[in-house]
Amino acid sequence: AGTIMTTDVVVVGSGPAGAAAALLLATLGVDTVMITKYRWTANTPRAHITNQRAMEIFRDLGIEEQVLADATEHSLVGDTVFCTSIAGEEIGRIRTWGTRPDREGDYRLASPCLTVDIPQTYLEPILVRNAAQRGAQTRFSTEYLSHTQDAGGVTVRVLDRLTGQEYGIRAKYLIGADGARSKVAADIDLPFEGAMDIAGSMNITFKADIGRYVAHRPSVLYWVIQPGSNVGGIGAGLVRMVRPWNEWLIVWGYDIAEEPPVVDQAAAVQIVRNLLGIPDLDVEITGTSLWGNNEMYATLLQRGRVFCAGDAVHRHPPSNGLGSNTSIQDAYNLAWKIAAVVKGHAGPGLLETYSAERAPVAERIVKRANKSSREFVDIFAALGVLDAKSEAEMAAAIEERKANTPAGAAKRAALVRAMELKNYEFNAHGVELGQHYVSDAVVPDGSRLPEPERDSDLYYQASTVPGAHLPHAWVGDNAHRHALMDLAPYDRWTLLTGIAGEAWERAAEAVAEKLGIPLTAVVIGPGREVTDLYYDWAKVRETDESGALLVRPDKHIAWRAATLPGDPEEALMRALVSVLGRN
Ligand code: FDA
DSSP states (O other), X not given: OOOEEEOSEEEEOOSHHHHHHHHHHHHTTOOEEEEOSSSSSOSSOOOOEEXXXXXXXXXXXXXXXXXXXXXXXXXGSOEEEEESSSSSOEEEEEEOSSOSHXXXXXXXXXXXXXXXXXXXXXXXXXXXXXXXXXXXXXXXXXXXXXXXXXXXXXXXXXXXXXXXXXXXXEESEEEEOOOTTOHHHHHTTOOEEEEEEEEEEEEEEEEOOOHHHHTTXXXXXXXXXXXTTTSSTTSSEEEEEEETTTEEEEEEEEOTTSOOOOOOHHHHHHHHHHHHTOTTOOOEEEXXXXXXXXXXXXXXXXXXXXXXXXXXXXXXXXXXXXXXXXXXXXXXXXXXXXXXXXXXXXXXXXXGHHHHHHHHXXXXXXXXHHHHHHXXXXXXXXXXXXXXXXXXXXXXXXXXXXXXXXXXXXXXXXHHHHHHHTHHHHOOHHHHHOOOOOSTTSOOOSOOOOOOSSOTTTOOOOOOSTTSBOOOOEEEOSSOEEEGGGGSOTTSEEEEEEGXXXXXXXXXXXXXXXXXXXXXXXXXXXXXXXXXXXXXXXXXXXXOTTOEEEEOXXXXXXXXXXXXXXXXXXXXXXXXXXXXXXX
16 A cells, blocks of 8 residues: 655665765765654764765765864864773873874875764764755655565655655665664675674763863763773773763663663763762763664675665674764765666676675674774773772772882883774774775776785775775865865766876777766876876876776776776776676
């Protein structure tokens, strides 16, 4: 029963994955209906760390300024503190998210954007607003119930929660971005590894101006070591900035094997006062919730015309700040492929590369986030508080780090090592940026990704080996500066070359015409569209000046030519026909 409306794509969910998918598809002119169960977007701050790759996506979409306007800026996210309470003793700090001067160089060399902090409550409305402005239909209070797929499309059954009426939406494709308890993923029976609900966490949001305790050591994360702070949770007690410096979120763990705790007003106030170390603090509690920590990823992300993205396929603690970032990047990988198939630019085989490319990313981030969460134990061990039976014992153990004794010296040395290890959570640039794709949407050129020179979790190594992300360099002229990525916008294919490779321009025009796809060549060099301002492009391209990089809409290298071949049109045509699955 019920009417059937038709569209190209139904997106279930308005979280980072779903809202980004709707925005990306709408930007590409694909008819999209985004449905979401509740009346509005996320009602708690949840994910917040927004890394360089996510910011690049916003830059590509032309919404970077809107995001920055609502974000806490990069310079305020760096002084992550470990302490016994906010007002209490400090155990140490770590410069996070690429703010330590030596690491800041790595981050700035890798991207035109820097990590900022924007809670989901602020980010989702930006994504949804722009998606709707660009033509996506958005249906709130609309619940996904079920679907069936056949050779021609997908029929999605939904419930209008206002009227209680069910209706159907007929689409070519369905994207399940419906979060960690995804019904879409269950309905297509995706295979998963790992477990859900391995630890318990509670969130408490509150308002209190504590600027005088934190503004001189600005960060979004203040980790608190207190009795109970290694039980459940995400590694330690956390006081997280939502807005500087008067809106906050506490994450406090509980034993998931026990009855869930009752977090009433009085309990919430007490936890806040304990973690802040201010017994008489005037605090306004604005919300509480319980949530489970997961360690689970799907090994296949799609079945036929149905795809899953975001937490639906990777479920993990917030450590490393990868949840919302990876969800947005999933959508970025998928949307251009769907658009290419819907518009007849590519064969349906291109869609199969979504899972091939993103499932390994899902596994990597789930494992990294959980490892980082567990590595907090090193700090507890270094302080010698793991076996402390009482608050007094814990305080005494922490106090011992001050002693001029062998035990005190050993503690100080252990703390140096334990703090160093936290770089894997807070400066894991390789995990954040180093996604390399192997799939049929990449044409290998016989070369292999260079062996990492440094730890591949901590350090990102740029490369143009097919499958790698386009490296960053600034180009432009005497009046403008562009990032390389700006030359290769999301709505087209781009061929980057130098002056000796000018013949690629005509080749690209011919291939674009024959295949009927958007493809532009950009020649970088003096007197051309842009010049290699700092002579960095010449260093990062790893090809001769006459060679070329074929950049996909999502900025990964689809194919490269080391030098200009005898017949560039034929070479480019062969590469694109292969990537697009056109025969
Ligand atoms: P997300 O869960 O955001 O969105 C799912 C969407 O699907 C929602 O819009 C929902 O309404 C919709 N939906 C679900 N079922 C539906 C149905 N049947 N029909 C229609 N719509 C349906 N991460 C982090 O980095 N730092 C943090 O502090 C936190 N904190 C945190 C707290 C809590 C309580 C949770 C639950 C999660 C976090 N996270 C987090 C994780 C982070 O929020 C998460 O990684 C991203 O939101 C994932 O984005 P998605 O879009 O994939 O799912």
